[in-house]
Amino acid sequence: MSNRLVTIFGASGQVGRAIVERLCHHGYRIRATSRHPNEALFLKPFGDPGQVQTTFADISREETVIKAIEGASIVINCVGILYESRGRQKFQALQAEGAAAIAKAAKKEGVRTLIHISAIGADQHSPSQYARTKWQGEKAVKAAFPKAVILRPSIIFGPNDSFFNLFAKMAKIPVFPIPVVGPKTRFQPVYVEDVAEAVIRAVMNSGKYQGNIYQLGGPEVYTFRELLDYMLEVIGVKKFIAPIPFPIAGFFGWWFQLWAKFLPITPPLTLDQVQLLKNDNVVPATAKGFEAFGIKPTSITSVVPGYLVRFRPRGRFT
Ligand SMILES: NC(=O)c1ccc[n+]([C@@H]2O[C@H](COP(=O)([O-])OP(=O)(O)OC[C@H]3O[C@@H](n4cnc5c(N)ncnc54)[C@H](OP(=O)(O)O)[C@@H]3O)[C@@H](O)[C@H]2O)c1
Incomplete structure (x- = not known):
């Protein structure tokens, strides 16, 4: 086992767990942080006994960030939210100020490598607060830790995704x-897994990637409608797809967004998400991407049927 300690914020999430598994394989020691460390215990068997330690950190509380980074030589930030909820879970607090707190603490601790996960569409002028705060987070990270590697994925798919699984449900x-x-x-x-692999290569070869932004997309571009048609084909269900005009979706999104700030609900849609859906989410032609990491990205057709099979009317038997 390596002496190098990696602190991962958002380790229990979809991307975080894929990174933890790969880092374990490469022998790193992991401090996997989350607001609910008990719910992150499933990460421990990814490594040898003692290799993965789960611990509390809430990136809206700077003191917990500083504590989580103590002694680490590599820090990875995988925290992001899709909507604001009760309490401290706000875009500004997490995606802008939380990202800044991590980068400042990493600099102070003398961390060698910082990887920050942002998102395609991060933009200071976006009407979406998600996209604006992602941009503010990137800016703060670059200011505090100029050698940070910033990764901007498009929509992420995998067995625990919240896109295909949600619509299949x-x-x-x-x-x-x-x-x-x-x-x-x-x-x-x-x-x-391709995003996780890019993170691993950036960790293992940080000199090559430091100070750059990489935009990560798969091999194919699809419209939202095409993705839903594909999902229905995979699960073998015939269903009418009803387009909702932006103004009507915005109205309902506004209502759900409001309720989510007071009640413990997961809003099916928010006004902020409606704003995001007005723009394409694809890698710009001039951007650096997977080719810089020597990774050939995986298509949805080779992975999605494997995990959506449980939604087929008779599972694997149809
Ligand atoms: N999924 C996508 O399609 C997609 C697309 C583009 C960019 N991204 C970005 O990629 C990154 C990883 O996304 P993901 O899909 O893995 O997200 P995810 O599955 O929702 O995981 C988010 C993680 O953040 C943690 N977290 C939430 N609030 C926190 C807080 N206040 N303090 C500390 N940890 C907190 C969560 O754990 P607890 O709740 O237990 O604390 C969880 O481990 C995010 O930055 C996201 O914005 C995702």
């Missing part, structure tokens, strides 16, 4: 059509 609800906002909006879905 909706497709199983009898009678109701599947609503789609922005059916022509384009995405470049990227496999979670």
Whole structure:
């Protein structure tokens, strides 16, 4: 086992767990942080006994960030939220100020490598607070830790994704059509394991990647509608897809967004997400991406059927 300690924020999330598994394989010691360390215990068997330690950190509380980074030589930030909820879970507090707190603490601790996960579409002028705070986070990270590696994925797919799994679940609800906002909006879905592999290569060869932003997309671009059609084909369900015009979606999104700030609910849609859906989510032609890491990205067709099979009417037997 290596002496190098890696602190990962958001280790229990979809991307974080894929990174933990790979880092374990390469022999790193891991401090996997989350607000609910008991719920992150499933990460421990990824490594040898004692290799993965789960611990508390809430990146909206600077003191917990500083404590989590003590003694680490590599720091990875995988924290992001899709909507604001009760308490401290706010875009500004996490994606802008939390990212800044991590970068400052990493600099102070003398950390060698900082990897920051942002998102395609991070933009200071976006009407979406998600995208604006992702941009502010990047800016703060670059200011505090200029050698940080910033990764901007498009929408991420994998067994624990919240895209294909969510819509497949909706497709199983009898009678109701599947609503789609922005059916022509384009995405470049990227496999979670490819994102994790890019992180590992950036960790193991940090000199080569430091100070750069990489935009990570899969091999194909699809419209939102095409992705839903594909999902329905995979699970073998016929369903009407109902396009919802932006103004109507915005109204409902505003309501759900408001309720989510007071009640413990997961809003099916927010106004902020409606704003995001107005723009394509694809890698710009001039951006640095997977080729810089020597990774050939995986297509949805080679992975998605494997984990959506449970949504097929008779599972594997159809
Ligand atoms: N998924 C996508 O399609 C996608 C696309 C583009 C960019 N990204 C970005 O990629 C990164 C990873 O995404 P993901 O899909 O892995 O997200 P995820 O599955 O939702 O995981 C988010 C992680 O953040 C942790 N977290 C939330 N609030 C926190 C807080 N206040 N303090 C500390 N940890 C907190 C969560 O753990 P606890 O709740 O237990 O604390 C969880 O481990 C994020 O930055 C996200 O914005 C994702």
